[in-house]
Amino acid sequence: MPSVAQKQPTDELSSYFPLTFPIPQPTTHPDIITTKDVQREEDLLRNPTSFRAWWSAIHSTRENFYALHKIESNSNIPEHVVAILGPLATPLARLTLQRLTYLFEVALSQFPNSFKLWKAYLNMRMSFVLGKLVVKKKSGGKKKFPDMKDALEEAEEELEQWETPLDPIVGWEEWKSLIATFERALMWLPKVSRIAKLFHYNTHPTFCFSRPASSDMAPVFFSILSSKMSFPSLTHAREAYF
Secondary structure: OOOOOOOOOHHHHHOOOOOOOOOOOOOOOHHHOOHHHHHHHHHHHHOOOOHHHHHHHHHHHHHHHHHHHHHOOOOOOOHHHHHHHHHHOOHHHHHHHHHHHHHHHHHHHHOOOOHHHHHHHHHHHHHHHOOEEEOOOOOOOOOOOOOHHHHHHHHHHOOOEEEOOOOOOOOHHHHHHHHHHHHHHHHHOOOOHHHHHHHHHHHOHHHHEOOOOHHHHHHHHHHHHHOOOOOOOHHHHHHHHO
């Protein structure tokens, strides 16, 4: 068992963040574009208004990460680092978050009112910060006309829960960036209640986590939600890319 002296300091772990602010670009983060991506980038430059081209690029990048993530082992990473960084414990995960953020942001500069794109983007960002989504198994069916009490209890049980998240103290800047992204989505899609519900249920300290430590994280979340944070608009992001 490693001693305290051998453990990686939390200050060093905090220095990884934020990964998504400012928005990653090839000029500031050369690693997000490889030689294999040159053909894809040329196609996107030729067809910037093709939704299918952007969606295909995002999908292939995400699937490539899933394939490499299965091969990559966390055995070389200390347990305390995995416990603190959660889904962002590996360099591959941190780099993939930046790559996907870059693709989504440029795609959204072309399609800022796309619910499909915003929802996929928010789910992706949550998976890298909130951790693994808990899938609950249910037996039996729902009542057609349940009592109000039963309906409220079922609704609370159906709230999405996550486990092994990024520590909100060490990853403070990344949490704030996620909240800011939700706010931007609500600005572009103010009448879409599903985005508002996604924002509320997945950033509320009571609902967000399945582990008991969630109560200790409540003050952190409330501080994040109440803090004022400036985040570049999509117009500024687009000017940075093109």
